[in-house]
């Protein structure tokens with residue numbers, strides 16, 4: 183059994199805005215079965231809410247980007263009306279090596295590559311695999327991943343102990359990007375990775391018995407930076423979007439992300455178990471997409487709902503406001519995305535697209551039982567008007583009526599990507615609860631908040647106070663007891 187860590191040495195994180203204030207890393211791993219409770223914990227749901235995010239352990243190697251921090255999982259386990267809180271670093275190979283040496287070894291996104299290192303990860307193989315981006319449930323285990331492509335770490339979803347990583351290499355696969363997708367209907371794990379050398383993308387399927395049952399290269403015109411993928415019962419959807427590393431600079435080992443608005447966005451649709459050369463590409467207006475809401479089939483069409491950025495490059499005004507060594511990072515992390523729907527006609531090859539909602543929102547989730555199936559509701563966060571990313575409100579969107587419900591957190595409180603927890607024997611898409619961790623800068627303690635999914639605007643029906651702060655993070659997952 184892995185011992186909980188309590189780090190006593192103090193690290194000077196300098197003035198990096200993603201290492202101070204609400205984003206200051208915590209130093210202790212806790213396993214807390216008793217929590218102060220404001221309100222009443224509903225007894226008619228159970229499962230575990232898990233959230234990944236950066237929690238840097240050592241003094242930064244260089245400038246340090248928010249995406250560079252060591253992955254830490256926070257969890258809230260709901261059982262018989264009781265809640266336990268736990269948090270643990272993901273014991274990645276790179277963190278083990280850095281802990282052995284007591285210092286950061288790998289450069290970060292804003293640093294120059296160190297090509298002398300024996301092992302590195304990422305699409306250009308120079309980054310540290312911190313596994314801090316995403317968490318997905320597959321075959322009873324939590325899978326954590328890194329957005330720039332790394333190993334797929336397996337964790338015990340209850341204890342949060344790191345068990346190892348999926349051996350992709352010996353099965354002929356490469357790395358795995360964040361946003362691998364678990365199809366709850368049959369237990370398939372769908373994944374992709376991307377690289378700066380051909381094949382620029384690969385796609386694969388691991389079945390519920392943990393066997394790699396499809397693995398295939400996807401031909402692209404050059405190196406790309408896709409962030410996520412989608413699926414329906416029959417198809418997988420991959421993205422070739424016109425925001426990627428400047429190819430000329432990349433040849434000189436320089437990594438500068440550029441947006442090419444003269445290029446089209448392309449969405450590739452292939453049968454789940456098919457070879458990559460059968461993929462069909464659908465053109466659409468230029469944009470960048472971090473996150474998929476859901477996708478499904480309707481007669482001859484594949485529907486894809488996303489949070490879409492029409493102009494992913496920071497404006498001149500934002501660039502001027504955010505100067506200094508961290509200005510570029512701060513400016514590029516302005517996520518001005520809106521709910522957008524694509525319709526890809528498999529018969530005619532035509533794409534239709536429309537903005538569904540003008541409200542800026544991100545980190546969308548749905549009732550996971552509807553993954554790949556027609557869905558109506560999605561649950562998002564909105565971004566505070568602050569230099570660093572903080573989520574100041576939670577929103578429920580109804581794509582059928584075009585209406586939304588919103589709950590704004592009190593001053594100094596910021597949410598996380600939520601998860602939908604279905605009520606026992608639930609009989610409607612929104613019959614359940616929404617769970618979020620909250621960073622409370624007034625009390626300096628984290629919270630687990632439970633919202634009624636039917637009416638999110640009512641605010642939390644229960645707040646559980648965690649003995650330590652929970653910094654904001656990236657992606658989350660909810661595992662039902664029957665999937666453990």
Ligand SMILES: [Fe+2]
Nearest residue numbers: 360409472657
């Ligand atoms: Fe993401």
